[in-house]
Amino acid sequence: MRSRWATRKRQFRTLYRIFLLRVVDLNLMSADADPAKLVTQFATMFATISLFIALPAMIGLMGGGRTTGTNGWTAEHFLIETSMTIVGLVAVLNWDAALPDRQDVLILAPLPVRNSTLLLAKIAALLAAPGLALVALNMFSGVLWPVGFRAGDGGILWLLRAWFAYWSTIVLAGSFMVFAILAVQGVIANLLPRQYFLRVSAFVQAALLCLLLSVYFLAPSLESPAALTAPENQRMLACLPSYWFFGLFQQLNGSMHPALAASAAHARIGFFVASGGATVSLLLAYFRMMPKIVEQSEIVPRRNAREWSLPLGNSLQTAMTLFTLRTLLRSRQHRMVMSFYLGIGLTIVVGYIDFLSGSGQPKSTGISAAFLLASMLLMILTLLAMRVVASIPVALRANWILRVTQVRPANHYRIALRFSFLVLGVIPVMLTIAFLLLIERYPWRPATGHLFILFTLGTLIVEICLYSFSKIPFTCSYLPGKARIHFVFWAVLMVFIRLLYEGALLEQTILQHLLSCGLGLVLLVCSILGMRRLNTLLSGSELRFEEEYPADLVSLNIRLTSPTG
């Protein structure tokens, strides 16, 4: 007979593995998909970021010097703040994994598993994803940067101390973020009935995402002795946790400026409050919710009082547009991903425009370059976010209805898809920009010209988004490692933002001349027609519902048989 401890250990390991895989929704994946590959893909992405962050440190070390003064402080704070934000984002995206759901309870409750084992396995799996992100993100930067941060005479002991200080701070800062988010979740779960908690969760998640991103991109830079000691900044310092852990790092590293002593104390207090708050509130929520999960249903569905059956184009266009709209509005997962991408994009737009308005750009009599850039970015980001979200399936097993009702050729579906992107992506952005142009009271001629240019740009982006997309949105299975749209998204955002600014300046010039404006429009229309022709040539005759790896390897379907048979 196995001892009780050994049984619990074995149960813990089994449950941990199950919960760890639950972080990825396996129901959305293609039959060929390997969840481990998805985890590796994310770890590689973070490790690549780490490598890029470590490059300046490597260059500095080759120069033989240490990174001191304001530059050193900026680097220290940047590393801590970035780690905290990334871990926070992972924890927010992992929100649903924190508390057991109905499926967990219905499957596990009849089994002889203690609640405490279940809870421990859940917590261990919950901490694994942010932990992996934290380690991957600091894989290179966490080795190279502390070499430059070493204090004292710079000897080997100071180097070891710098590494210890860096990793301790990073782990504590990351844990603080995870615990703080769990504490928020625990408190809401305790305050609200379960069904309301589930309903409110999506909004809290979106709010937390926006908060994390806004703080990361928009918080002022205070990494200088003058800024740290300025009385007007003390309130800000006390409110920004990244500065608390910046102070803690300096204290542990032995390089602390006296102005950071209070911040270091805040870090210690903050960590204990967050971890204590998370533990108590989650335990309470856990034991309070467990019995109710079986008794109560999940989110009580709302009656969709308004019947949206207004015709939008032909019947296929109506079906596709309404299906896309309803999925975006009602699926929590899709709404989350959409707000994640739009949130990051909009924050960068706001930050960039803030930077431009502060950099003394020449004022013009027409529409400002910052406004033109913002409107173009808004259009591009909205459409790219839609494209990213459209490739995440909503209910793969329900796809059969789309197959048995396909009474029109695949190219009709592509036309309907283009229509739905125009209606749900381009037109709302156009209306927003038109409203803003009206409020800002820009002259009507350049404003109208800009709206025309924006519409053609939007149509061109839609064509680019539809490149090799022979699917109905939200219906094709997901295959980790195949779709690189996420990387394309970031590449577009980071690489072309400067290019787009040049484009905005050019547009500002051509908007003042009717002929050049017309020429610009003709060029854009030609690009649209070219892209559309390319899409028509490359598109297949079948709609795709199952994502497959490219046929680099051909399976011979040879099955190994046992010696007996």
Place this chain on the structure above:
Amino acid sequence: MAIPDLRVPLMGHCILLLCYVVFYIKVVTAGEHMLELLNVSKRYSGIPAVDNVSFRARPGEITGYLGANGSGKSNTMKMAAGLIEPDTGEVFFHGEPIHADLMTYRRQMGYVPEEPHLYAHLSGLEYLAMASQLRDLDRKSANQTIHGLLRLLGLHDDRDLSISSYSKGMRQKILLIAALMHNPGLVLLDEPFSGLDVGSALILRSLIQTLAARGKVVLFSSHELETVERVCSHVIILHKGRVVADDSIEHLRTLMSLPTLEDIFSQLAVEQDADAISTEIADLIHA
């Protein structure tokens, strides 16, 4: 010489000719409208799921498709619905291979799948409206049909609720409406009684008979042998992917000298001795 009166035999010949033409049209048209599977096979990783299956389902007839779990029923239904392509063999409707013009075939086919997988974030009405739009049905008449069917099946009051809150029986009714709203000539029903309450099951049973009486081809797969015995005129029994019986129930009874369809099915498609296995199970868990 008096000319014989030819009117009577001529009229007789004309009536005979007319009867022959009517009979010919009926037989030929019936043949054209039937669903036929010819030597259809499907393998997964080399393992046969459906093995050389051939049968015909005729208009006006209810063809029962029976088999144990894993015998290949649902795979055959999916091939008949055009959802999966057979590795070998062909499915014909109206005498034409369905894959030659799948879209025309889909317009004439209604399909109720084995599991009620639906888009749970839509309401019942939204789901049905989407299905009608995808089928390119006339908006007004489709709307009338959907509301009428929802009312008749007792779902009208819940039409605006999200499908996630529907019971299995309610989902099954939505599937039925989606399969019938376009008045299909061929109805494929894979376990349609699953989850239905007694009242709804009685309505469905009667509906299947009415559909067949109105000349539709009905292929109906089920585990409920009693219902199949009552409803179907013709049964096909599948065992390990192969057809082991294809005849009318009456003829099978006479041929096998067995009183019920359950006995026929047990003899043809059930290999295990139920009593021996249940004893073994009890022994195993007791050990």
